[in-house]
Amino acid sequence: MEADSSSAHPHLSFDHGLMTVVDSNPSAAASTSAPPHAAISALVSSLISHLPITMNADHGPLLSLPLPTTQLPRAKPLPKPKPLTKWQQFARKKGIPEKKAKDGKLVYDEDTKEWVPKWGYKGANKKVEEQWIHEVPMGKEDDYDPSKAMKAERKKRRLVNEGQRLKNEARASKELQAKNAASTSSSAPLIDDKAAQRLKRKSELLASIRQGRASTASMGKFDRHLEGEDKARPKGQRRHFESNEADTAGERGRQLALLKGLDGSNKGDVVNARKAVRFESKGEGALALARKRDGEGRGGSGGKRKR
Amino acid sequence: MRPLTDDETRLVFSKLAHYIGNNVVHLVDSTGEASSSSRAHENDDDDASEGKGQFVFRLHRDRVYYVDEMAMKLAGAVSREKLCSLGTCLGKFSKSGNKFRLHITALDYLSTYAKHKVWIKPNGELPFLYGGHVVKAHLGRITDDTPEHAGVVVLSMSGTPLGFGVTARSTVDTRKLDPTSIIVFHQADVGEYLRDEDTLF
Numbered sequence: 001m002e003a004d005s006s007s008a009h010p011h012l013s014f015d016h017g018l019m020t021v022v023d024s025n026p027s028a029a030a031s032t033s034a035p036p037h038a039a040i041s042a043l044v045s046s047l048i049s050h051l052p053i054t055m056n057a058d059h060g061p062l063l064s065l066p067l068p069t070t071q072l073p074r075a076k077p078l079p080k081p082k083p084l085t086k087w088q089q090f091a092r093k094k095g096i097p098e099k100k101a102k103d104g105k106l107v108y109d110e111d112t113k114e115w116v117p118k119w120g121y122k123g124a125n126k127k128v129e130e131q132w133i134h135e136v137p138m139g140k141e142d143d144y145d146p147s148k149a150m151k152a153e154r155k156k157r158r159l160v161n162e163g164q165r166l167k168n169e170a171r172a173s174k175e176l177q178a179k180n181a182a183s184t185s186s187s188a189p190l191i192d193d194k195a196a197q198r199l200k201r202k203s204e205l206l207a208s209i210r211q212g213r214a215s216t217a218s219m220g221k222f223d224r225h226l227e228g229e230d231k232a233r234p235k236g237q238r239r240h241f242e243s244n245e246a247d248t249a250g251e252r253g254r255q256l257a258l259l260k261g262l263d264g265s266n267k268g269d270v271v272n273a274r275k276a277v278r279f280e281s282k283g284e285g286a287l288a289l290a291r292k293r294d295g296e297g298r299g300g301s302g303g304k305r306k307r
Numbered sequence: 308m309r310p311l312t313d314d315e316t317r318l319v320f321s322k323l324a325h326y327i328g329n330n331v332v333h334l335v336d337s338t339g340e341a342s343s344s345s346r347a348h349e350n351d352d353d354d355a356s357e358g359k360g361q362f363v364f365r366l367h368r369d370r371v372y373y374v375d376e377m378a379m380k381l382a383g384a385v386s387r388e389k390l391c392s393l394g395t396c397l398g399k400f401s402k403s404g405n406k407f408r409l410h411i412t413a414l415d416y417l418s419t420y421a422k423h424k425v426w427i428k429p430n431g432e433l434p435f436l437y438g439g440h441v442v443k444a445h446l447g448r449i450t451d452d453t454p455e456h457a458g459v460v461v462l463s464m465s466g467t468p469l470g471f472g473v474t475a476r477s478t479v480d481t482r483k484l485d486p487t488s489i490i491v492f493h494q495a496d497v498g499e500y501l502r503d504e505d506t507l508f
Contacts, residue, residue, distance in 0.1 A: 245380050
């Protein structure tokens with residue numbers, strides 16, 4: 001914005017590229033109803049005096065406007081620097097300069113003297129593959145198809161490249177996340193991270209495998225071992241049985257004691273509360289029984305009896 | 308072959324107690340006399356003092372065997388796959404191990420110590436031996452005060468044990484029934500020695 005310090009209007013500044021005039025006088029803001037005739041005429045006279053005039057056949061004298069000088073603020077923040085891909089890291093380390101900008105999709109074909117697309121429909125990358133005749137090298141089996149082989153190779157190359165791209169992307173996102181976590185110093189758990197998730201899942205799977213292996217009667221001792229699995233280490237006490245031949249007298253004593261318990265001598269001590277309540281309340285339940293008792297306590301008045 | 312655990316012992320004893328009640332004590336701590344065998348003559352001198360002739364319960368492949376100690380120790384020398392049977396097979400546990408079923412092979416001991424007995428007429432023997440239930444028409448005698456759903460031993464009129472079962476009605480109610488109604492549900496009979504000889508031992 002050029003400040004017009006030389007002329008009669010030092011408070012005006014002009015942007016010839018946008019054809020705008022800014023009045024920095026505070027009193028100008030007060031009178032908004034009337035159009036600023038003085039400022040506009042000053043702008044026009046400034047345009048005419050400063051800019052070159054050319055004569056055009058159709059339209060007459062024309063002013064050629066320069067580029068605008070007003071600095072507009074950014075609508076969006078500056079993009080953050082992307083993490084380098086694996087090739088870029090290597091190139092920097094080795095000092096390999098970056099290739100120039102790609103020259104678009106078309107490439108000049110010397111044989112047909114035409115511009116053909118580099119890849120895609122009728123692309124030059126398939127030229128050798130789609131030849132009408134192929135020379136088969138020595139030592140290939142009878143059903144060797146050169147064009148099929150080349151096509152398979154091309155597809156494989158594409159897949160490899162795709163894999164590398166995905167890996168670069170994954171690495172970049174991980175780095176960005178780490179950077180964000182470091183900058184904001186938040187304590188967000190890394191469970192969101194895919195690698196940590198995978199580790200957690202793997203440990204869960206191993207634990208369940210171990211548990212399933214031991215869930216047999218012999219606690220996994222006689223199962224067939226699979227390659228790659230760690231050997232079954234059964235933990236915990238298996239069922240404990242008394243010795244067969246020894247101490248039959250002790251065994252007999254224990255059985256007699258058990259018999260004593262079985263014949264109902266303990267029945268008098270233990271009260272089956274559920275049955276007692278059912279008997280007392282005549283099937284109506286504990287609440288009804290309590291209510292009945294309360295009703296009797298109060299003299300029988302008040303309190304509904306549930307039928 | 309191994310001794311029974313406490314839970315298994317409880318199951319076996321409660322099943323036996325259905326039929327012989329408190330006489331299970333005699334099975335546990337005795338010389339294992341059976342009424343029909345001649346074993347009563349042997350080992351009379353040194354029974355309880357030295358523990359000889361004492362009978363024990365052993366479990367082998369889901370089956371419970373009632374065997375005397377000497378035989379049990381000798382059977383310990385036989386490997387597990389080769390050991391078929393030892394002593395008397397009382398019954399077997401179900402696959403899940405929480406139910407015990409008495410076999411007909413236990414009849415000897417059940418009939419010796421039975422609390423409730425049912426005698427059936429000659430014309431009722433065959434239906435029972437073929438696996439049918441006992442109907443009132445075939446009933447000869449029944450012990451007094453037999454409650455409903457009690458374990459009973461079924462005998463012929465001459466006193467030979469034929470099998471065992473569970474009463475459908477108590478003695479008192481049996482008098483009111485008509486002749487074609489069932490009074491004893493069949494559980495096992497000696498005909499099973501022929502029918503189930505593969506699975507009995």
